[in-house]
Amino acid sequence: xxxxxxxxxxxxxxxxxxxxxxxxxxxxxxxxxxxxxxxxxxxxxxxxxxxxxxxxxxxxxxxxxxxxxxxxxxxxxxxxxxxxxxxxxxxxxxxxxxxxxxxxxxxxxxxxxxxxxxxxxxxxxxxxxxxxxxxxxxxxxxxxxxxxxxxxxxxxxxxxxxxxxxxxxxxxxxxxxxxxxxxxxxxxxxxxxxxxxxxxxxxxxxxxxxxxxxxxxxxxxxxxxxxxxxxxxxxxxxxxxxxxxxxxxxxxxxxxxxxxxxxxxxxxxxxxxxxxxxxxxxxxxxxxx
Amino acid sequence: xxxxxxxxxxxxxxxxxxxxxxxxxxxxxxxxxxxxxxxxxxxxxxxxxxxxxxxxxxxxxxxxxxxxxxxxxxxxxxxxxxxxxxxxxxxxxxxxxxxxxxxxxxxxxxxxxxxxxxxxxxxxxxxxxxxxxxxxxxxxxxxxxxxxxxxxxxxxxxxxxxxxxxxxxxxxxxxxxxxxxxxxxxxxxxxxxxxxxxxxxxxxxxxxxxxxxxxxxxxxxxxxxxxxxxx
Numbered sequence: 001x002x003x004x005x006x007x008x009x010x011x012x013x014x015x016x017x018x019x020x021x022x023x024x025x026x027x028x029x030x031x032x033x034x035x036x037x038x039x040x041x042x043x044x045x046x047x048x049x050x051x052x053x054x055x056x057x058x059x060x061x062x063x064x065x066x067x068x069x070x071x072x073x074x075x076x077x078x079x080x081x082x083x084x085x086x087x088x089x090x091x092x093x094x095x096x097x098x099x100x101x102x103x104x105x106x107x108x109x110x111x112x113x114x115x116x117x118x119x120x121x122x123x124x125x126x127x128x129x130x131x132x133x134x135x136x137x138x139x140x141x142x143x144x145x146x147x148x149x150x151x152x153x154x155x156x157x158x159x160x161x162x163x164x165x166x167x168x169x170x171x172x173x174x175x176x177x178x179x180x181x182x183x184x185x186x187x188x189x190x191x192x193x194x195x196x197x198x199x200x201x202x203x204x205x206x207x208x209x210x211x212x213x214x215x216x217x218x219x220x221x222x223x224x225x226x227x228x229x230x231x232x233x234x235x236x237x238x239x240x241x242x243x244x245x246x247x248x249x250x251x252x253x254x255x256x257x258x259x260x261x262x263x264x265x266x267x268x269x270x271x272x273x274x275x276x277x278x279x280x281x282x283x284x285x286x287x288x289x
Numbered sequence: 290x291x292x293x294x295x296x297x298x299x300x301x302x303x304x305x306x307x308x309x310x311x312x313x314x315x316x317x318x319x320x321x322x323x324x325x326x327x328x329x330x331x332x333x334x335x336x337x338x339x340x341x342x343x344x345x346x347x348x349x350x351x352x353x354x355x356x357x358x359x360x361x362x363x364x365x366x367x368x369x370x371x372x373x374x375x376x377x378x379x380x381x382x383x384x385x386x387x388x389x390x391x392x393x394x395x396x397x398x399x400x401x402x403x404x405x406x407x408x409x410x411x412x413x414x415x416x417x418x419x420x421x422x423x424x425x426x427x428x429x430x431x432x433x434x435x436x437x438x439x440x441x442x443x444x445x446x447x448x449x450x451x452x453x454x455x456x457x458x459x460x461x462x463x464x465x466x467x468x469x470x471x472x473x474x475x476x477x478x479x480x481x482x483x484x485x486x487x488x489x490x491x492x493x494x495x496x497x498x499x500x501x502x503x504x505x506x507x508x509x510x511x512x513x514x515x516x517x518x519x520x
Contacts (some may be wrong), residue, residue, distance in 0.1 A: 201385075202374060205372065
């Protein structure tokens with residue numbers, strides 16, 4: 001003998017299908033969250049690399065060899081405060097950089113190739129492009145400083161877009177999960193109209209009955225959320241183990257810490273379900289006598 | 290809990306020119322006016338289809354009248370907000386003709402339902418529920434589910450559920466229809482005991498013997514109109 005039986009029958013044929021659908025949605029939402037984190041990290045890594053370096057294009061004068069001009073530029077740049085290492089690339093390295101576009105045999109010997117000087121900047125107090133430019137002008141070197149600002153903006157924008165897209169997908173999935181719970185609550189109330197009627201006639205308030213549906217669907221969604229999160233975590237763990245720090249692609253590097261936010265999935269799923277079920281149940285109950 | 294300071298002198302139930310028709314059909318009840326004084330005991334008789342169940346549903350606020358006004362414990366039911374109805378219903382015990390038991394709850398849980406909905410803890414009512422189940426002859430069926438009980442046992446379970454909260458107003462629709470004579474007498478004694486404790490009782494029945502045995506006043510419904518017969 002007990003008085004602990006739930007007022008809503010414990011098992012329902014629809015529960016299995018609902019758990020499957022919500023689990024699948026949670027799985028996809030978790031993947032989207034991990035993708036957002038990975039995209040953010042990738043963009044951050046690339047922008048840090050670009051922010052801490054600059055490329056100087058040296059145009060040798062008529063009376064000076066390209067190697068000599070590059071060496072002078074390197075010397076001038078190395079003296080600037082906020083500059084770490086400076087590397088004047090020789091013709092071979094410059095040609096290697098152009099090889100993907102022009103091919104191995106694409107460069108005539110008499111073609112003047114601008115020399116490049118790669119500059120590593122102090123990550124804490126990097127020299128600005130203007131400072132580098134001033135130093136080159138002072139050394140009377142004809143050169144252009146590329147501090148990667150243009151690329152940096154593009155990469156940051158691409159990273160932000162990827163992040164926004166992933167967050168948007170996660171939000172859309174959360175909304176879809178909410179809608180599924182709304183339909184399930186409607187179906188549940190319809191299927192248990194008689195039971196709800198008895199509870200009403202015995203003096204139950206709408207909010208008490210709504211709380212029964214709220215608790216039921218919150219529990220169900222939290223379980224489904226746990227299944228989805230664990231599945232996504234397993235999938236991502238496999239990707240991390242196979243692909244290392246780069247995951248499946250350097251564009252989306254997976255870190256173990258990316259899996260941590262997934263522990264919130266059951267809570268989020270439960271919360272969304274609770275709100276959706278309560279609002280739906282209260283709305284429907286108010287139409288019942 | 291009741292608020293006796295304001296309501297003690299008011300009738301438990303008051304109908305003023307109440308009529309009810311289902312949809313566009315003819316009126317089932319026409320211009321009914323009557324009062325049930327607090328602590329009174331009445332039977333409601335009438336042929337099948339006379340409107341007894343409809344009248345009880347009006348009292349229980351399961352239906353709203355097409356015309357007229359109904360007061361429960363001094364409150365005009367038409368003016369009640371949705372939130373005010375459940376507390377009022379908890380002051381009423383209702384035995385439904387179709388019992389309306391919950392099949393997934395056992396006998397104990399079905400009887401305890403109104404107490405559970407009122408927020409009471411099981412420890413506070415376990416003994417009362419067990420005693421009541423014994424009174425209606427279901428002491429051995431505490432853990433049984435409604436579908437495993439006979440029609441008569443289900444009816445007794447529904448009666449136990451209606452009276453468990455010691456309601457101020459008990460309304461019962463054919464409460465002895467499916468029980469033997471001995472159990473009918475026993476149930477009547479339960480109602481009389483509840484009435485002795487202050488509850489207003491209205492019982493719709495076809496059981497002429499029960500009515501005659503009780504010696505209580507009778508309302509008779511016929512042709513949509515209500516007539517009162519003395520005890």
